[in-house]
Amino acid sequence: MTVDTTPLAGRDGPGGSVEAFSCANLFVEYRTRGQQLRVLEDVTFSCAQGEFVSILGPSGTGKTTLLRILAGLLRPGRGSSVRFEGNEVTEPKPDVAIVFQNYTASLLHWRTVERNVALGLEATVAKADRKSRVDEALAMVGLSERRHDFPWQLSGGMQQRVQIARALAMRPKVLLMDEPFGALDAMTKASLQDELARVQQLTGATVVFVTHDIDEAVYLSDRVLVLSGTPARIGYELAIDLPRPRNQVSTKESPEYLRARHTVHETLRSGSAAAE
Amino acid sequence: MSSRTAKSRVGRRSARLGVGLILPVVLIIVWQLVKSTGMLSYQDIPAPSTIWSATVAMADSGELSGNVEHTLAACLGGWALGSVVGLLLGLLLGLSQRAFTYSMASVDVLRAIPAIAFVPVAVIVFAQTLQMEIVIAAWVSVWPVAISTIDGVRGVSSVHQDLARSLRLSAVQRTVKFALPTAMPKILVALRLSLSAALVLAIVAEIVGNPDGIGYALVQEQQSLRPDAMFSYILITGLLGLILNFVLTWVLEHFVPGGRSLGNGDRHDDQ
Numbered sequence: 452m453t454v455d456t457t458p459l460a461g462r463d464g465p466g467g468s469v470e471a472f473s474c475a476n477l478f479v480e481y482r483t484r485g486q487q488l489r490v491l492e493d494v495t496f497s498c499a500q501g502e503f504v505s506i507l508g509p510s511g512t513g514k515t516t517l518l519r520i521l522a523g524l525l526r527p528g529r530g531s532s533v534r535f536e537g538n539e540v541t542e543p544k545p546d547v548a549i550v551f552q553n554y555t556a557s558l559l560h561w562r563t564v565e566r567n568v569a570l571g572l573e574a575t576v577a578k579a580d581r582k583s584r585v586d587e588a589l590a591m592v593g594l595s596e597r598r599h600d601f602p603w604q605l606s607g608g609m610q611q612r613v614q615i616a617r618a619l620a621m622r623p624k625v626l627l628m629d630e631p632f633g634a635l636d637a638m639t640k641a642s643l644q645d646e647l648a649r650v651q652q653l654t655g656a657t658v659v660f661v662t663h664d665i666d667e668a669v670y671l672s673d674r675v676l677v678l679s680g681t682p683a684r685i686g687y688e689l690a691i692d693l694p695r696p697r698n699q700v701s702t703k704e705s706p707e708y709l710r711a712r713h714t715v716h717e718t719l720r721s722g723s724a725a726a727e
Numbered sequence: 728m729s730s731r732t733a734k735s736r737v738g739r740r741s742a743r744l745g746v747g748l749i750l751p752v753v754l755i756i757v758w759q760l761v762k763s764t765g766m767l768s769y770q771d772i773p774a775p776s777t778i779w780s781a782t783v784a785m786a787d788s789g790e791l792s793g794n795v796e797h798t799l800a801a802c803l804g805g806w807a808l809g810s811v812v813g814l815l816l817g818l819l820l821g822l823s824q825r826a827f828t829y830s831m832a833s834v835d836v837l838r839a840i841p842a843i844a845f846v847p848v849a850v851i852v853f854a855q856t857l858q859m860e861i862v863i864a865a866w867v868s869v870w871p872v873a874i875s876t877i878d879g880v881r882g883v884s885s886v887h888q889d890l891a892r893s894l895r896l897s898a899v900q901r902t903v904k905f906a907l908p909t910a911m912p913k914i915l916v917a918l919r920l921s922l923s924a925a926l927v928l929a930i931v932a933e934i935v936g937n938p939d940g941i942g943y944a945l946v947q948e949q950q951s952l953r954p955d956a957m958f959s960y961i962l963i964t965g966l967l968g969l970i971l972n973f974v975l976t977w978v979l980e981h982f983v984p985g986g987r988s989l990g991n992g993d994r995h996d997d998q
Contacts, residue, residue, distance in 0.1 A: 522893055543893045543895055545895060549890070549893045551886055556886045557886045557887070557890060559905075570894065571894050573900075574895070574897075
């Protein structure tokens with residue numbers, strides 16, 4: 452398997468330290484039965500280009516809401532600021548690809564694997580170039596052999612790989628991932644985590660990764676943001692300085708990993724204790 | 728592998744067809760016996776053998792094929808026209824909330840009126856022509872296709888809507904890549920329903936209004952007191968419906984993406 456190793460985006464761009472996303476004083480309110488329900492409050496953070504940032508929090512804290520705001524699918528409350536590469540996010544951006552939690556629902560079951568992967572290219576990339584982009588993306592996730600299959604002929608892990616390939620084929624600067632491995636079994640999850648880490652190193656893409664799995668967040672990220680409280684805000688922020696490439700066994704045995712994991716656990720527990 | 732499963736599917740299907748033929752064959756034999764032994768003495772119900780010889784005679788004279796062709800043309804022409812109109816109407820009402828709000832009540836009223844009630848109106852407007860039949864057959868085909876299309880294109884899941892938005896697809900691309908494929912299984916079922924309805928209404932239009940085709944022949948044979956010819960036309964109509972449905976199902980399965988779901992049931996339902 453050969454893979455094009457040139458960085459697809461980000462890293463060596465002008466300035467180097469340009470922020471991919473920055474949010475300031477972001478809040479979100481839903482109106483339910485006449486009541487204003489505030490979901491997110493005063494969320495302020497930024498992530499650098501090429502950085503792997505996890506947004507961690509118990510279910511129902513508004514992680515997906517935050518991701519949809521970054522994706523331009525949802526408008527935050529008035530006065531919030533959400534910027535992508537310095538520009539206000541008001542609609543989905545071409546350089547941002549989303550990987551949804553429900554892979555089965557997100558794939559187009561009437562299309563083969565390769566046509567699913569090509570979906571994001573059809574409107575933007577000339578037909579002649581599409582095939583090589585699809586080949587490249589399928590090679591990255593190791594699904595070249597299953598290109599003519601339909602999604603329902605694949606296992607859950609493979610379906611999620613197809614979705615990741617669909618995002619990668621667009622050569623995005625940013626991958627927004629909404630609990631992508633949440634529904635997978637432990638072994639599949641571990642192998643997809645390593646695959647994602649490898650692909651991210653390869654492409655230099657910025658990843659914003661939503662999860663409720665502490666181990667996953669610490670293992671994958673450069674930085675973990677903990678969402679907690681009601682309305683939720685970023686209660687804690689932790690840089691993870693573990694060397695890359697990381698390893699499911701040795702990294703998880705290292706004292707630094709255990710310390711980071713311990714800290715995040717403590718934060719989440721005290722956060723939920725404060726909320727109750 | 729796929730050719731083997733295809734072959735075994737054809738095998739299973741012809742086996743099913745063979746089993747399904749047992750009952751009609753038995754019924755025809757019983758019918759013939761009851762007539763031949765004189766147990767059933769109604770003169771106006773002819774024996775299968777009498778119907779058969781009437782059919783052969785009409786086939787020889789060319790009368791049969793002329794009438795079948797006429798009815799078939801009216802049915803297929805009306806069905807094709809109605810399906811296209813139904814599809815476009817369904818897309819408009821399914822994709823535009825405003826169009827839906829303003830016109831859904833009218834659609835519900837129009838579709839509640841039996842199509843047969845429009846036959847006298849169509850006779851006045853289009854006189855006794857093939858056109859009139861086509862319009863009636865088209866009218867009855869529009870609604871199942873339109874309703875299924877509305878329902879289908881509105882069934883695009885929230886995840887697919889998010890996906891389409893994040894890919895920044897235009898309205899046309901969203902329709903072609905998401906709405907139509909999502910709606911396709913429902914539309915295909917509607918196409919089959921409306922084809923049967925179009926055949927029925929073509930014959931009704933011939934009975935009521937147009938001096939041509941199977942429907943008119945039925946009335947003629949009734950008035951000339953020829954029940955054998957009447958039964959012949961009735962059985963031929965049934966056969967025609969069967970063949971049309973079979974051909975349509977085959978075409979949809981082989982040439983329309985998503986048509987397979989007709990045979991297998993829809994097992995890839997989202998969420």
